Amino acid sequence: MEHNTEDLFKIEMSNKLRDDLRTAGNWAKIISILGFVSAFCAMMVNLSNGSFLSAIFGAAFSVLLYIFLLKFGSLTKKGIDDNDQDTLNDGLLNLRTYFKIVAWLLIIVIVFVVIYVLFFVLRTI
Amino acid sequence: LSFAFCLFTFYFLLFNLTHFFLILLKLKLLMEEESSPLFDLDLQIDDAAGSYLRDTTKWTRIVSIIFIVITAIMFLCLLAMIIARSTMVDAYSQNNTSFSAYANTGEGIFLMVVIFMVLLIAILSAFVYLLLRFSRLTKKGIEANDQAMLESGIASLKNYLIITGIFTIISVLSGIYQFIKIF
Numbered sequence: 457m458e459h460n461t462e463d464l465f466k467i468e469m470s471n472k473l474r475d476d477l478r479t480a481g482n483w484a485k486i487i488s489i490l491g492f493v494s495a496f497c498a499m500m501v502n503l504s505n506g507s508f509l510s511a512i513f514g515a516a517f518s519v520l521l522y523i524f525l526l527k528f529g530s531l532t533k534k535g536i537d538d539n540d541q542d543t544l545n546d547g548l549l550n551l552r553t554y555f556k557i558v559a560w561l562l563i564i565v566i567v568f569v570v571i572y573v574l575f576f577v578l579r580t581i
Numbered sequence: 582l583s584f585a586f587c588l589f590t591f592y593f594l595l596f597n598l599t600h601f602f603l604i605l606l607k608l609k610l611l612m613e614e615e616s617s618p619l620f621d622l623d624l625q626i627d628d629a630a631g632s633y634l635r636d637t638t639k640w641t642r643i644v645s646i647i648f649i650v651i652t653a654i655m656f657l658c659l660l661a662m663i664i665a666r667s668t669m670v671d672a673y674s675q676n677n678t679s680f681s682a683y684a685n686t687g688e689g690i691f692l693m694v695v696i697f698m699v700l701l702i703a704i705l706s707a708f709v710y711l712l713l714r715f716s717r718l719t720k721k722g723i724e725a726n727d728q729a730m731l732e733s734g735i736a737s738l739k740n741y742l743i744i745t746g747i748f749t750i751i752s753v754l755s756g757i758y759q760f761i762k763i764f
Contacts, residue, residue, distance in 0.1 A: 466726070467625060467631070469625050470732065472736075473731070477739075486746050487746045497757055541624055545627075548630050549633050551633070552640065555640035558640070559643040562644060566647060566650070
């Protein structure tokens, strides 16, 4: 069955939606900028402890994660302020990518934890 | 004849004036019509934005499920800690190198750890609730073309980002504190 997509997605950008998206964008920008600062601090602490690998990996993942959140915040806000549909859509695309990366990072962490626990249990047995 | 000519001129002028006003009215209507596309060009959740938001809800649902698993594991740990309370208190009393200021106060350390875990579980539950609410309402709102539902979903996303922002501020402050402590 084929849907008429033009009729399907025609939700108005009401004032509430506008305000909420703008606030979400502002907070996303704050989170990402603070995230960069936090990643820099963590990198310096790790470097001073001598763990270069965790410093590099931590900084790389943080930059990868927060750059999409920063793009979501700035593009969505710009799109709403300039009434530009394409910019708004780009912002929402970046939000999708951000959550995609968060999900994959969490899955990888869970897999590593499970492997670690299995290894620990097998060694004790 | 001159009367007829005057009458003709009068009617001609009247006709022309009426015509002129009609043209003005038409122009005004045309201008209004021209300005109406501005409303059509106004922002909306269109095809692309809708599909991006729907994909986002898919990923947020996965993230919230992982958060639920983590919260459940933490809750089980908390239960195990409460069940094995006396053993934990003894362990904290004997091995209190990291809490040297609270020497021989295993009970206090145990209480502190329990309160910390309860707080962590509460924060994670709030994240899970808001993310699941965003996923459910946004998806339903886009599929059913429901304005109010989509608004509630986006409001949940906003609240999620606000809570994340507050905790990021706290983590950055602690990060800067560690940074200053080292240098």
